[in-house]
Amino acid sequence: MAKNALQVADRLAAAAADEALPFRQAPHNLEAEQALLGAILVNNEAMDRVSAFLDPHHFYDPLHQQIYETAGKLIHAGKQATPITLRTFFETAEPISPTLTVPQYLGTLAANATTIINAEDYGRTVYDLATRRALIIIGEDMVNNAYDSPVDLPPQKQIEESETRLYDLAEQRKYGSGFVNFGTALTHAIEMANAAFAREGHLSGLASGLIDLDSKMGGLQPSDLIILAGRPSMGKTALATNIAYNIAKAYKSETQPDGSEKTVDGAVVGFFSLEMSAEQLATRILSEQAEIASEKIRRGMITESEFRKLVDVSQEMGRIPLYIDQTGGLTIAQLAARARKLKRQKNLGLLVIDYLQLLSGSSKRGDNRVQEITEITTGLKALAKELAVPILALSQLSRQVEQRDDKRPQLSDLRESGSIEQDADVVMFVFREEYYVERLKPSEGTAEFVEWQQKMMSVSGRAEVIIGKQRHGPVGMVPLSFESQFTRFGNLARDYQVPSFDR
Template sequence: MNNARTAPDLLSLASGAANAGNEALPLRAAPHNLDAEQALLGAILVNNEAHDRVSGFLDPHHFFDPVHQQIYETAAKLIAGGKQATPITLRTYFETAPPIEPGLTVPQYLGRLVTNATTIINAYDYGRTIYDLAIRRHLILIGEDMVNAAYDSPIEFPPGDQIEEAENRLFSLAENGKYGQGFLGFGTALTHAIEMANNAYQREGGLSGISTGLRDLDAKMGGLQASDLIILAGRPSMGKTALVTNIAFNVAKNYKAERQPDGTDKVLDGAVVGFFSLEMSAEQLATRILAEQAEISSEKIRRGMINEAEFKRLVQVSQQMSTIPLFIDQTGGISIAQLAARARKLKRQRGLGLLIVDYLQLLSGSRRTSEGRVQEITEITTGLKALAKELEVPIIALSQLSRQVEQREDKRPQLSDLRESGSIEQDADVVMFVFREEYYVERTKPSEGTAEFQTWMEKMQMVSGKAEAIIGKQRHGPVGTVTLAFEGQYTRFGNLAHDQYLPERHE
């Protein structure tokens, strides 16, 4: 086989009749290098160790020539099965294959590949050449699809969706092009661990992750860890949105960065926060934070029931808050793919350090998912965990709980209470529940003047203004309960004075 053999140029075949009799238009074949493909296949057939050098990133579809694709795939399967891949062992699989050209069968061609084989030393470089050319061909295909879609302009595929699909395909192509890190030497892994420990040692509070601003929660979790998926769940009115809003503001408020000689910013504390508010508007979210910081009831702010002094305090606080790096996306009903695309964009433009999703069940999966809601939730949680690792940021995703909590005497939630709990519990690094016993005790108020009323008053006094953050799962640390202060009128969680802790519960 020689380089005169090229794949048919589809464009030339389609245009041939139309251009008959006219001046020939310049036509270009798709990027490829048959020499590199032949040399690599020959090296693999001579020494199967050559396959190990390229198998981490090179797949059969990266080869331009269909016959080369079949040879590489067959050889790879034999090697994976612990067998030798040589012209003799491959011969069986190509005995009935059509000839490559008159007088040249595939088994004969395998012998030619071995004769012209390169050395194993060059295998990686040839593999990279083949891969890079395949990526260029894929780029051409994406470009052609974009042009065709723009010309056709189907009603069900508006320009916004076309842009989003092209962006996702391009980003997917770019991510695949990283090949993956492969194995890390244990010495390298140890170096990373020591660097993390050193950062924790030098940081105020001794945290390896981002501080939530809640002392006891940080002590239990070591801060919010990069690449972790943290599920924060609770029944309605427990305050899960309030808690995650408090954390978002604390993290953004503490953001400090130092410009490096290479022009990049080294984050010293806090983080840039991206907040996907799928249920509440950006205005409602801002009102909550404003109420918390100005210590004015959010209800009073919404109804305009404030005096001049309170209004001046609102203006002053809002001016102080306006510069913090907290970015809110209030688009409802977006898909996990859309969320990922927007998060990547924020990471490129602003340097994202923490991502929050309120809440998980309002996301949708891909259009291809038709197996049901459980399968869709699995796709969403898997996508969020992959996004956390890809962007190297913690992601906090809020989740609903099933109603079975209300049927128990002890209303404290458990892992089994998560809706579609299989995938959520499996993919999450941390599962945390928000629980306020005050909410339930308040609704059992008996008639005043009775003995039960006195008992109720004593219990209310014990639980009033307190909340529990119950860590039901934590891959990198202990589980347990953290008691927090909760001020309902400001929707604010805070640190509890040590003499205010609830008595320890014995399981």
């Protein structure tokens, strides 16, 4: 009995405490909403100052939502939005009070309007409060789902859904900056030219570490979508990892007076490895840098001195700003959200995607794959412009390459080539003739074998990067060296660079 009495007392105390808590309303500011609507009704130019970021649902009051939406439709149709022109749309609306109809309320808003100069400030206030309300809803949903979670909704799934909603909310304000004065654009162009002149190598973009390739492209340019394509075993992943590592290794930054970090050289690199695991990718890069065959690393067939070398190299590599996401089956929307997060948190400077065809769009199943690829490439190009970083996306080639005598790829060999070729700023193909010649090995002791040996000697350790499209520069072939045991591409020594031993 005493225990029951204590429980009842606890419940009564809890109920009394609940009654003592003040009722909390969702954040809103009706005065700011009224002032903004009044400014729009008096001078429609106020709409131009807020329409880029403010939507009807950002208003707290449902009537204000309707007024803003109706006024916006009239203005966008080239008509005047005033209390008189809006009156027609609210004649039958329910009165606000027994003494105030909606048409009368419109007149009151206009009569009490403030200057248009403050319109954007009021709009920002309305938007910020709407964002806070959205955060509250997301938080409440997280709590409710955690308390009453269905069997088919595990905690990891709840976390992913909450993350997605938060990312979407964080990105809603990214509408671009509108028109830019030509003089401003010229200033930016001169600043870019000055930076290229001052930078070692005179490159306007990120240096890939491959001198001849950088000379042809001027480096990897911000906002460019760069497609790197090739048949299996040509080494496109190896080339992408080489470039990514070189750029991340060269990263240097300096602290600005406002406390922010400015990139001086290289870049922070994000690598979406949709095919290989992060461990496999790290092993490749480790093999390249330590100059130990990756198969020896995987099988543990290394000496003690090689192991010490691996440890030393890995410690140096651990300080490099290279971030790997090994999640498979990503959609273009998920990839964009993760890239934006890395941009905010680490100041992302280069994005690498291995590879394009493993991404999926938002289209429903059964839709045309070509349309889905179009959505992906269009999304990647938009993301490159939004983040102002180069995006290097790998792509497969169709099998028609294998049916030709000359196996060098062409633009028409790209899978779903229409959208990829159209959206890309640069299309590059990696080609190694050694791969094909090696598979034509004849029987030893024959005349064909001697001829094959000579051919192998001429192509061994050589690769080509064929630039099939470049919006801002020339096309053509760039020769590279390739060390297959380390999966490493490098600069090919010219004939005049080879030392002479003649006396």
